[in-house]
Amino acid sequence: MRGAKEMIVPEQESATIRPIVAIASPLEMELVARIVAAARGRADIRSRPDLLPSPRYVADHGDPAWRRSPSQQAEWRAMLRDADILWDLPHGEPAGLLEIAPNVRWIQTTSAGVGPTVQRLGLADSEVIVTTASGIHAQPLAEFVFAALLYWTKQLPGMLADQRAHRWERFCATELRGKTMAIVGPGRIGREVARIARAFGMRVWATARRHDPERAAELGLDRLFGRDELPAMLAEADCLVLATPQTPETTDLIGAGELAALKPGAVLINIARGSVLDEDALIAALRSGQVGFAALDVARVEPLPADSPLWDMPNVLISPHSASTADSENGKLVERFIANLEHFLAGRFDELAPQLDKRRGY
Amino acid sequence: MRGAKEMIVPEQESATIRPIVAIASPLEMELVARIVAAARGRADIRSRPDLLPSPRYVADHGDPAWRRSPSQQAEWRAMLRDADILWDLPHGEPAGLLEIAPNVRWIQTTSAGVGPTVQRLGLADSEVIVTTASGIHAQPLAEFVFAALLYWTKQLPGMLADQRAHRWERFCATELRGKTMAIVGPGRIGREVARIARAFGMRVWATARRHDPERAAELGLDRLFGRDELPAMLAEADCLVLATPQTPETTDLIGAGELAALKPGAVLINIARGSVLDEDALIAALRSGQVGFAALDVARVEPLPADSPLWDMPNVLISPHSASTADSENGKLVERFIANLEHFLAGRFDELAPQLDKRRGY
Secondary structure, three states: OOOOOOOOOOOOOOOOOOOEEEEOOOOOHHHHHHHHHHHOOOOEEEOOHHHOOOOOOOOOOOOOOOOOOHHHHHHHHHHHHHOOEEEOOOOOOOOOHHHHOOOOOEEEOOOOOOHHHHHHOOOOOOOOEEEOOOOOOHHHHHHHHHHHHHHHHOOHHHHHHHHHOOOOOOOOEOOOOOOEEEEEOOOHHHHHHHHHHHHOOOEEEEEOOOOOHHHHHHOOOOEEEOHHHHHHHHOOOOEEEEOOOOOHHHOOOEOHHHHHHOOOOEEEEEOOOHHHEOHHHHHHHHHHOOEEEEEEOOOOOOOOOOOOHHHHOOOEEEOOOOOOOEOOHHHHHHHHHHHHHHHHHOOOHHHOOOEOOOOOOO | OOOOOOOOOOOOOOOOOOOEEEEOOOOOHHHHHHHHHHHOOOOEEEOOHHHOOOOOOOOOOOOOOOOOOHHHHHHHHHHHHHOOEEEOOOOOOOOOHHHHOOOOOEEEOOOOOOHHHHHHOOOOOOOOEEEOOOOOOHHHHHHHHHHHHHHHHOOHHHHHHHHHOOOOOOOOEOOOOOOEEEEEOOOHHHHHHHHHHHHOOOEEEEEOOOOOHHHHHHHOOOEEEOHHHHHHHHOOOOEEEEOOOOOHHHOOOEOHHHHHHOOOOEEEEEOOOHHHEOHHHHHHHHHHOOEEEEEEOOOOOOOOOOOOHHHHOOOEEEOOOOOOOEOOHHHHHHHHHHHHHHHHHOOOHHHOOOEOOOOOOO
16 A cells, blocks of 8 residues: 555555556546456556646646656656556656556557657557557547538638627538548548548548558548649648648648648648648648638647747637547546456457557557 | 510520520529520520629529619519519519419429418419429538537637637537437438438437337437427437428427426527527527527528627527528529429429428428
């Protein structure tokens, strides 16, 4: 036992065959309790909310600016030192995570895009299994894409301005039906966006390494383009959705040239990472109207600096990296963790899923 | 020939077997030309844009406040007097349409909800075939429903307020997935809304006369309720969509009692007619929070009076009866008209579709 502040006390102390799970980012008490119940004494769940930032909203995984006091930090490091399993990547730790937490064999993250953090923590070449939140965020992110796309397509900005002026003026909007959506990154999130786009009657294209018609059908897409065919795809896109992982290959993937290749007035939605997109080039394209509207859930620097011109542009929607967050998120992640824990306890390490390819970064 | 202002001049005058089509609401020149081309001399298309209001936007079917001068009115009445077929119900005519246009046998309307107008014009008991725009507006209306529902569910009002303040504050929204949508009026529009709702992972219910599980499956719904079971359906609804036709039965269908029966904080979306909903009861329910958000494409009195409290309510979206309007609309309607014209010319009157049941009003 680690003192009075420890929230979950294992009923029996037992030998080292009982792996220790350290809860390393904020998690609701009832969900910690669900993990404890599922473990049925076969794992020791260590939860110390007092050593973690307070959640600012449901499913917050921690304010990165929060810092522990020196005495908290000592207790925190002791907890990591014993841990075999981590619920989430610990915030603010230096490069050598395995020096701090030498026993760790499995980390369940609460994000999908953890490649760069895993590399920074020095885990890329380790034996540590990293299972991610990949797929968990697909539905809320897809819903955000259509919230943003319909907001613009159905002319809500003008409708709201008329409403403020008590002005009833009939108008004609366009439709999603028949329009073309281009997706960069047809992973689990991109495919969920594609599925709903097709329900709206859109034509959906994407780029992929393997890009034959059979693969397109497998992914539920109307057509796949090779990565070198990006400009051809962009030229016909009414809407470009960036849903690619953050890797060296995708950094600065969309710059001035790609934006100029787009169909004039196209909508751009970035639910990937700020690094995928050249923000200055986007600002210029939004000013000229080459990009008609941009919805950005991510920014080059987060929080988006208060003096960024993007804040005041009438054809921009800024979302504070919250599009993936939903009140159902931690419950779904805990279900996934519990299923993975069963595999772990049974020694079926290959079955832990979905596993990060730590070298590729996604 | 009716003088120099006539836009489309039939190449040959011929006998009365060539029916006369009067274009009775604004229609783009190229679409009139498409009808002329399809008629191939078998019908005489009379188009006099100078006797019609100027369209205020694409697919505008005419400002109801517009009036003809006395000389225009004389020319207009002469045109109606000769017409066998009308493109659209003529605005502003008195009850006895058949006294003004005694030869009319078929009217193609540009709206779906024409029951009350047809009754007002004295056509309810006539032999005149009325084909409507039913179905044409299903897609744009369904898109509006999801624009409004996602605007609220994904917390765009708060996101836009934060953006105006240059404030990057992460938050947690909810999801459509797993929520329940209740539809009153599962006609063509309601079923299109239902189809997309299910693609989002919503549970979709509706009320209908025949309400067995087989019928629910036919309509693509999770469950049907009898009309007397409305309160039970409302009690579990996260979102209520009104898509019912305007008939005596549906007038005041949703009043204070029905709003009180809703799940607290539910979203209400009215794409039917203002008369379906008690607006004063809605305002009270919005103020108390019993209704969390309302998106209204229609109003009890249109235009919505400038002093209506609805304009300034933060949990209301006012759409000026434009949700059904899309830039593709007239093209689709002309395709329908041309197909119907073929049936008409061949004497296959039963095949004209979709026909209004003039007594039931939908």
